[in-house]
Amino acid sequence: MTQGSLLRQILRYENRxxxxxxxxELRKTPVLNEDDAYVVSTYREVLTLLHDPRVSSDTRxxxxxxxIDLQDQQDPQDQQEGEATLPPSFIRLDPPxxxxxxxxxxxxxxxxHEPHRVHEMRGxxxxxxxxxxxxxDGTGRIDLVGQFSYPFPVTVICRLLGVPREDESRFHGWADxxxxxxxxxxxxxxxxxxxAFQQARTELGMYLAGLIEERRRNPQKDMLSELATLxxxxxxxxxxxxxxxxxxLLVAGHETTVNLITNGMLTLLRNPQVLERLRADPDLSVPLxxxxxxxxxxxxxxxxxxxxxxxxIAGATIPKGASLWLVVAAANRDPLRFEDPDRFDPxxxxxxxxxxxxxxxxxxxxPLARLEAQIALSELARRxxxxxxxxxxxxxxxxxxxxxxxxxPIACDxxxx
Amino acid sequence: MPADGYLERLKRDGRIVVVGASLAGLRAAExxxxxxxxxxxxxxxxxxxxxxxxxPLSKGVLLGRTTPDHTxxxxxxxxxxxxxxxxxxxxxxxxxxxxxxxxxxxxEYDRLLITTGVRARPWPHEGEAGLDGVFVLRTRDDATALxxxxxxxxxxxxxxxxxxxxxxxxxxxxxxxxPVTVAERGAAPLVGALGGVVGAVAAELQREHxxxxxxxxxxxxxxGDSAGRVRAAHLSDGSSVEPDIVVVALGATRxxxxxxxxxxxxxPRGIACDAGCRAFDIRGIxxxxxxxxxxxxxxxxxxxxxxxxxxxHWGNAVSQAETAAHxxxxxxxxxxxxxxxxxxxxxxxxxxxxxxGVPSMGxxxxxxxxxxxxxxxxxxxxxxxxxxxxxxxxxxxxxPFYEHLIETTAPFPPSFPTVDRRPEGARSVPAExxxxxxxxxxxxxxxxxxxxxxxxxxxxxxxx
Numbered sequence: 086m087t088q089g090s091l092l093r094q095i096l097r098y099e100n101r102x103x104x105x106x107x108x109x110e111l112r113k114t115p116v117l118n119e120d121d122a123y124v125v126s127t128y129r130e131v132l133t134l135l136h137d138p139r140v141s142s143d144t145r146x147x148x149x150x151x152x153i154d155l156q157d158q159q160d161p162q163d164q165q166e167g168e169a170t171l172p173p174s175f176i177r178l179d180p181p182x183x184x185x186x187x188x189x190x191x192x193x194x195x196x197x198h199e200p201h202r203v204h205e206m207r208g209x210x211x212x213x214x215x216x217x218x219x220x221x222d223g224t225g226r227i228d229l230v231g232q233f234s235y236p237f238p239v240t241v242i243c244r245l246l247g248v249p250r251e252d253e254s255r256f257h258g259w260a261d262x263x264x265x266x267x268x269x270x271x272x273x274x275x276x277x278x279x280x281a282f283q284q285a286r287t288e289l290g291m292y293l294a295g296l297i298e299e300r301r302r303n304p305q306k307d308m309l310s311e312l313a314t315l316x317x318x319x320x321x322x323x324x325x326x327x328x329x330x331x332x333x334l335l336v337a338g339h340e341t342t343v344n345l346i347t348n349g350m351l352t353l354l355r356n357p358q359v360l361e362r363l364r365a366d367p368d369l370s371v372p373l374x375x376x377x378x379x380x381x382x383x384x385x386x387x388x389x390x391x392x393x394x395x396x397x398i399a400g401a402t403i404p405k406g407a408s409l410w411l412v413v414a415a416a417n418r419d420p421l422r423f424e425d426p427d428r429f430d431p432x433x434x435x436x437x438x439x440x441x442x443x444x445x446x447x448x449x450x451x452p453l454a455r456l457e458a459q460i461a462l463s464e465l466a467r468r469x470x471x472x473x474x475x476x477x478x479x480x481x482x483x484x485x486x487x488x489x490x491x492x493x494p495i496a497c498d499x500x501x502x
Numbered sequence: 503m504p505a506d507g508y509l510e511r512l513k514r515d516g517r518i519v520v521v522g523a524s525l526a527g528l529r530a531a532e533x534x535x536x537x538x539x540x541x542x543x544x545x546x547x548x549x550x551x552x553x554x555x556x557x558p559l560s561k562g563v564l565l566g567r568t569t570p571d572h573t574x575x576x577x578x579x580x581x582x583x584x585x586x587x588x589x590x591x592x593x594x595x596x597x598x599x600x601x602x603x604x605x606x607x608x609x610e611y612d613r614l615l616i617t618t619g620v621r622a623r624p625w626p627h628e629g630e631a632g633l634d635g636v637f638v639l640r641t642r643d644d645a646t647a648l649x650x651x652x653x654x655x656x657x658x659x660x661x662x663x664x665x666x667x668x669x670x671x672x673x674x675x676x677x678x679x680x681p682v683t684v685a686e687r688g689a690a691p692l693v694g695a696l697g698g699v700v701g702a703v704a705a706e707l708q709r710e711h712x713x714x715x716x717x718x719x720x721x722x723x724x725x726g727d728s729a730g731r732v733r734a735a736h737l738s739d740g741s742s743v744e745p746d747i748v749v750v751a752l753g754a755t756r757x758x759x760x761x762x763x764x765x766x767x768x769x770p771r772g773i774a775c776d777a778g779c780r781a782f783d784i785r786g787i788x789x790x791x792x793x794x795x796x797x798x799x800x801x802x803x804x805x806x807x808x809x810x811x812x813x814x815h816w817g818n819a820v821s822q823a824e825t826a827a828h829x830x831x832x833x834x835x836x837x838x839x840x841x842x843x844x845x846x847x848x849x850x851x852x853x854x855x856x857x858x859g860v861p862s863m864g865x866x867x868x869x870x871x872x873x874x875x876x877x878x879x880x881x882x883x884x885x886x887x888x889x890x891x892x893x894x895x896x897x898x899x900x901x902p903f904y905e906h907l908i909e910t911t912a913p914f915p916p917s918f919p920t921v922d923r924r925p926e927g928a929r930s931v932p933a934e935x936x937x938x939x940x941x942x943x944x945x946x947x948x949x950x951x952x953x954x955x956x957x958x959x960x961x962x963x964x965x966x
C-alpha cells in the first residue's frame with residue numbers, strides 16, 4: 086500500500102481533522118493486526134474487551150510491543166515512567182492496586198463519601214466560565230481554545246485540589262508546558278521540549294509535595310487535604326502515590342476537557358440549528374454533551390492495553406502479551422450500534438457511547454467533565470451573539486489520541502452580559 | 503400477516519387487558535402503545551397506586567433517604583389507558599374472554615396479559631401474624647408502616663429470613679443504629695441464592711455490622727402482650743428474642759389464586775408460559791390470547807436446559823414485559839423469545855452484590871478475581887463443566903464478561919488468567935448449596951418443571 090497501513094494513516098497529521106473515514110475502513114476488520122498492534126474498532130468488540138479481565142492496563146505485561154512509533158501520541162508521563170521517580174498512577178495499574186488507589190481517590194471526589202463534591206462546584210464553575218467569557222474582546226478574532234477552553238479546566242482542577250489562588254498562575258504555567266509536550270510542533274527540537282517537560286514536571290511535583298505537607302498540617306476542605314489525611318479501611322496514600330494521583334488528575338482532566346469543549350463548540354458552529362436550540366434551552370446541554378462524547382470523543386483511542394492470555398474475538402485471536410488498541414471513536418460511530426452514526430443528533434435516545442470508556446477504568450472525572458462541558462457550552466451559546474467559524478477545519482493539535490483543535494478562531498457580533 | 507387482517511384490527515381497535523399494574527404491567531403497556539396498539543387498554547391493579555418501583559422500599563425508604571410516595575416508576579411515554587387501580591382481578595373466563603374484578607364488573611379482552619407478580623409470604627400463624635409490630639415488606643404501604651416504626655426507635659428488630667430482602671432490611675436497621683436479630687433457617691444468609699461459601703462472607707458482613715445473626719434456627723412462635731403487641735419470639739434452639747418489631751422475610755407467594763379453576767396452567771409456582779410468553783393451559787396446550795410476564799411467569803430457558811425459570815428480578819420483569827407486549831401484536835413468525843440472562847443486584851452493609859446466570863444451579867465455585875476475605879471478588883459458578891452463573895461483591899464492572907461466558911456455555915473452571923487472580927483462584931471449591939429439600943428462605947431463582955422434550959406430565963392442583 087502506498088499510503089502505508091491504516092494505523093499509520095490514522096496517525097498521520099494530514100488526517101487529524103477528519104479521521105472518521107479511516108475509522109470506517111478500520112471497522113471493516115473488527116480486529117486488525119497491523120504493525121504488531123491489534124486494533125479493535127467495532128462497538129461490540131471494544132465494549133467486550135473493556136470488560137474483559139484478561140485485558141491488562143499494566144504495560145509491564147506487554148511482551149509484543151507495537152512496531153509503530155507512538156512517541157508523540159502518548160502522555161509523556163507514560164514514556165518516562167521507567168525512569169521517573171513517581172509510581173504508576175491508577176490509570177496504568179490493574180486491580181487490586183488500581184482499585185485501592187481509585188477507591189482512595191474517590192473518597193474525596195464522589196459517592197458514597199463525597200456525594201456532593203461535583204454538584205457543589207456548579208456555582209464556582211459558572212463563575213469561572215462567566216469571568217472567562219467576560220474577559221473576551223468580542224470585536225475581533227477570538228481563539229476559543231486559548232481564551233476559553235484551555236484555561237477553564239486548569240482553573241477548575243486548581244480549585245478542586247485546593248491550589249491557593251495566588252499560585253494558580255504558576256500552576257497554569259506548568260500545565261501549559263506539560264500539555265505542550267503532548268502537542269509537538271513541527272520542526273521543534275525534541276530535546277528542548279523534553280527538557281522543558283522534565284523541568285515543569287519536577288517543579289510541579291515539588292510544588293505539590295510542599296502543598297501536601299502544608300495540608301497535612303493544616304487541612305482544608307479541598308481534595309488534596311482530604312487525600313493527604315485519609316485514614317480508612319484502605320489505609321492512606323503515601324506522598325508518592327498522592328503526587329502521582331494528583332499529576333494524573335491534572336493531565337487526564339485537563340487536555341480531555343479542553344478538547345471536549347472545543348470539539349463541542351466546533352460541532353455546534355457546524356450545526357447552527359442545534360446552537361440556536363441550546364441558546365433557547367440550556368437544559369439541552371445534558372443530552373447534547375452525551376452525543377458529543379459519542380460524536381467527537383476527546384480520547385479517540387486507548388492504545389496501551391495488553392492481553393494476559395490469548396483472546397478469541399470476532400473470529401480473530403489476539404495473542405497473549407499483545408499491544409491492544411481500542412479505538413473508541415470508531416466504535417462510537419459503528420453503524421451496527423448507532424443509527425445514522427455520522428449525524429450529530431442531540432435528540433438520540435440511545436446514546437450509550439464509549440467516550441468515557443467502560444469497565445473498571447471508565448473515566449474517573451466523568452461527572453465533573455460532563456458538568457464543565459454542559460456549563461461551558463450553554464453559556465457560550467447564550468452569550469456569544471451570532472458566533473461563526475473563521476476557519477473550517479481549524480488547525481489541529483498533532484496528538485491523534487487526545488484529538489482536538491490547537492486553535493479555534495471564531496468571531497461574533499457582540500458578547501451579551 | 504394472517505389473511506383475515508386480524509392483527510391489523512386488533513391493533514386498530516382491539517381490547518387488551520393487563521392484570522397487574524406494577525413494573526411489568528407498566529412496561530408492557532408502554533411497549534404496546536409504542537408498537538402501535540391504538541385500541542382500548544385496561545390496566546387492572548389491586549393496589550391503589552400508580553406503578554411504583556419496589557427495590558427502594560427495602561433500601562432508601564427504610565433509611566429515610568426517599569419517601570414511599572417518591573417511588574413512582576418513571577414513564578417512558580404518556581400512556582393512554584383505562585386504569586382500574588385498587589381493584590383486584592378475581593376470576594378469568596377463558597372461553598368468554600372476560601376478567602372478573604373485585605367490584606363485580608367484568609372486562610372483556612381480545613388479548614390478556616397477566617403480570618400479577620408475587621406478594622410477601624406471610625407469617626404462617628395467622629394470630630401471630632396479626633400482632634401489632636409484625637410486618638412483611640413488599641408494598642409501598644408495608645414500607646410506609648415499617649419505616650414509621652423504625653423512626654420511633656424500636657428497642658430491637660427481629661428479621662425472620664436472611665434472603666436478599668431480609669438482609670437489606672437488617673442492613674437498613676443497622677445503618678439506623680437499631681439493634682437487630684436475624685433468624686435464618688439455613689446455614690448462612692443468602693445461602694439459597696449464592697451457596698454456603700459466599701453465604702459465609704455475607705454472614706461475616708452482617709456480624710461485623712453488629713447484626714445478631716442466628717443461623718440454623720427457626721422461629722417457632724411469636725408472643726404478644728396483653729395489648730396485642732409483639733413482645734417475644736421463640737427460636738427452635740430454645741432461646742428467645744424480645745423484639746418490638748418483627749419483619750417476616752420468608753420469600754414470596756405467586757399471585758395466582760384468582761386463576762383457580764380458570765383452566766389456565768397457574769399454581770403456587772406461577773403461570774407456565776412458552777418462551778414467547780404465551781400462557782399454557784392446564785392441559786399443557788399453549789393459549790394464543792393470554793400472555794404472562796414478570797415474577798408470576800415461569801418460562802423455559804434454552805441456556806439452562808429448557809428448564810422453566812421463575813425469576814423475581816427487576817430486569818427480567820422489564821425484558822419479559824417488552825417481549826410479551828411485542829408478541830401480543832405479532833404474527834407467529836415475528837415473535838421473539840424471552841431469552842434474558844438472569845441478573846439481579848442487592849445493596850447491603852455497604853456492599854454492592856450483583857449476579858448473572860443461575861448461581862443456584864452451580865455445584866462448584868471459583869473465586870476468579872479478588873478475594874473472599876477482602877469481600878471484593880468475582881465468584882464463578884460451574885455446573886457440569888460449564889459456567890452457569892457468577893456473583894460479584896463490589897466488582898460489578900466485570901460482570902458483562904462473565905455473562906458472556908454463561909451465554910456461550912464456556913467451560914468451567916475457566917482456564918485463563920485474569921487480572922487480580924489470587925491463590926484462592928487457583929482451584930474451584932464446592933459451592934455448598936443446601937439440599938433443596940431442606941426449606942430455607944428460598945433462592946430468587948427457582949428451577950422447576952420439565953423440558954419440552956420430556957413427554958411425562960404431572961399436574962398438581964394448587965395447595966394454597
